[in-house]
Amino acid sequence: xxxxxxxxxxxxxxxxxxxxxxxxxxxxxxxxxxxxxxxxxxxxxxxxxxxxxxxxxxxxxxxxxxxxxxxxxxxxxxxxxxxxxxxxxxxxxxxxxxxxxxxxxxxxxxxxxxxxxxxxxxxxxxxxxxxxxxxxxxxxxxxxxxxxxxx
Numbered sequence: 001x002x003x004x005x006x007x008x009x010x011x012x013x014x015x016x017x018x019x020x021x022x023x024x025x026x027x028x029x030x031x032x033x034x035x036x037x038x039x040x041x042x043x044x045x046x047x048x049x050x051x052x053x054x055x056x057x058x059x060x061x062x063x064x065x066x067x068x069x070x071x072x073x074x075x076x077x078x079x080x081x082x083x084x085x086x087x088x089x090x091x092x093x094x095x096x097x098x099x100x101x102x103x104x105x106x107x108x109x110x111x112x113x114x115x116x117x118x119x120x121x122x123x124x125x126x127x128x129x130x131x132x133x134x135x136x137x138x139x140x141x142x143x144x145x146x147x148x149x150x151x
Contacts, residue, residue: 022037024037078112079108079110080114081098082115083117084137085118085120085122085140088122088124088141089122091104095129096127096130097128098111098129098151115131116128116132116137116141116148118136121140122141126144127146128147128148128149130148130150131151
């Protein structure tokens with residue numbers, strides 16, 4: 001068994017991984033003479049040319065065309081479904097919860113929680129399962145004989 005040793009002069013780049021550098025400005029016959037592939041006149045023809053970040057050739061840049069965003073985005077924002085005590089009678093349910101409202105298509109499918117607020121009057125006794133119930137809503141529901149469960 002013979003060991004082959006690799007010598008420094010044997011190392012070569014992989015086939016097709018390198019290409020000759022473009023030699024510009026060496027006469028017309030080279031194909032890169034006269035303007036050296038830079039075009040005629042203007043900023044790009046000069047040496048040391050580099051445009052600013054976001055420069056779009058003189059037209060109104062896109063960051064100035066678009067409206068300025070105001071405020072900030074709340075990442076963990078919850079979508080609350082709000083219902084007033086006055087609407088609970090109209091639903092004709094014994095138990096009001098977010099799932100029940102979604103089944104009846106009275107709540108948006110992407111809602112995360114139910115908030116019951118105290119506007120209006122209630123006459124029938126209902127069980128309310130909600131994420132939040134205002135103090136006035138709670139007193140009105142319990143006065144009508146219903147119960148409130150926080151979920």
